[in-house]
Amino acid sequence: MSLAYAILAFLAQEPARSGYDLAKQFAGSVGRFWQASHQQIYMELAHLREQGLVEVQVQPRDGQLEKKTYSLTPLGAEKLREWIGRPIEPSPFKDALMVKMYAGHLADPGEVLAEVRRHRARHIEWLSRLRERNRDMLCNTKLEQGQMFRYLTLRRGIRLEEEWVAWCDEVIALLQQP
């Protein structure tokens, strides 16, 4: 259900995007908040089209497969606006590392510590990339209209990664002393 709205949200921000473009966005920075494989995206685009929420422009390219770019229809924009206004509960999430932690005493302490260190490194990596984007966004222009909202999602990404690193540090500190 929500994948549909995620696609509509992307198309609202930047129209005339192909399934391939969307798949890249879902795999990139935005992918920290919503993921979808290209297979899912192509299916969903076909479905959205049937419902009249997006329209497609087929661009033939000589020799190659034709490229299809999608844009919001007025109906699609309306449905999206309606969804944004509708209250929802905070999204549940699943974290396998926490399940592992819950039964961490069963495993080798060194292995658990190593796994937490690995995760910490990964989050540090993501954090530095997000901070870069944060700098870019603040330097280039004054935040207007739509940019402001995308800036706020970026802020959340940064906070989340900072939180992860802080937790990993706490775990490492506690597990290292016997």
Add this chain to the structure above:
Amino acid sequence: MSLAYAILAFLAQEPARSGYDLAKQFAGSVGRFWQASHQQIYMELAHLREQGLVEVQVQPRDGQLEKKTYSLTPLGAEKLREWIGRPIEPSPFKDALMVKMYAGHLADPGEVLAEVRRHRARHIEWLSRLRERNRDMLCNTKLEQGQMFRYLTLRRGIRLEEEWVAWCDEVIALLQQP
């Protein structure tokens, strides 16, 4: 796949639990890190039993439906230990509020602000409950063996909710000034 391990992790901590007990745990505090409906749990327990990872003790109760309690088998414990030691990537997650934020400029500003305030209230609520459990855990006993690891998952829950509240505050501050 991971639901299986989540169930094994619960049974490792406290054996002889019924599907109903597990469903309650998944719906309760632990549910912030992993969710499963009772339907899913009953199915998965049957599957785990076929594989010989859990064993069941059927307790007849006069008049009522019999109660089935499940415990880990040695094979189940081994599989769980092996899974915990196997490195994984940080779990992806999906956050519908972030998708809404991304296209927030399309909606009524008042509605967006109200939604963020609602979410903030929810997270404050969860946070206070988690902090209570934190106090209980620290006061009652010195943390030993398995408790330590469950304490660390609780710490993560608290940090996450704090992060949520801080982000909501930032959003509210930024959206209130024109």
Add this chain to the structure above:
DNA sequence: TCTGCCATGTAAGTTGTTACATGATTAT
């Protein structure tokens, strides 16, 4: 008597993952 909790499941439908399938263009 009615609500809520205890207790267990089946079945249909939706969503998401993995595997399979193809083929041109561009950079190393």
Add this chain to the structure above:
DNA sequence: ATAATCATGTAACAACTTACATGGCAGA
């Protein structure tokens, strides 16, 4: 040559949700 990127899909399978189904016991 070989790999990576562009570009689009189908099909089988696994995971998850929603609806349906049943029935006792305890307390208001």
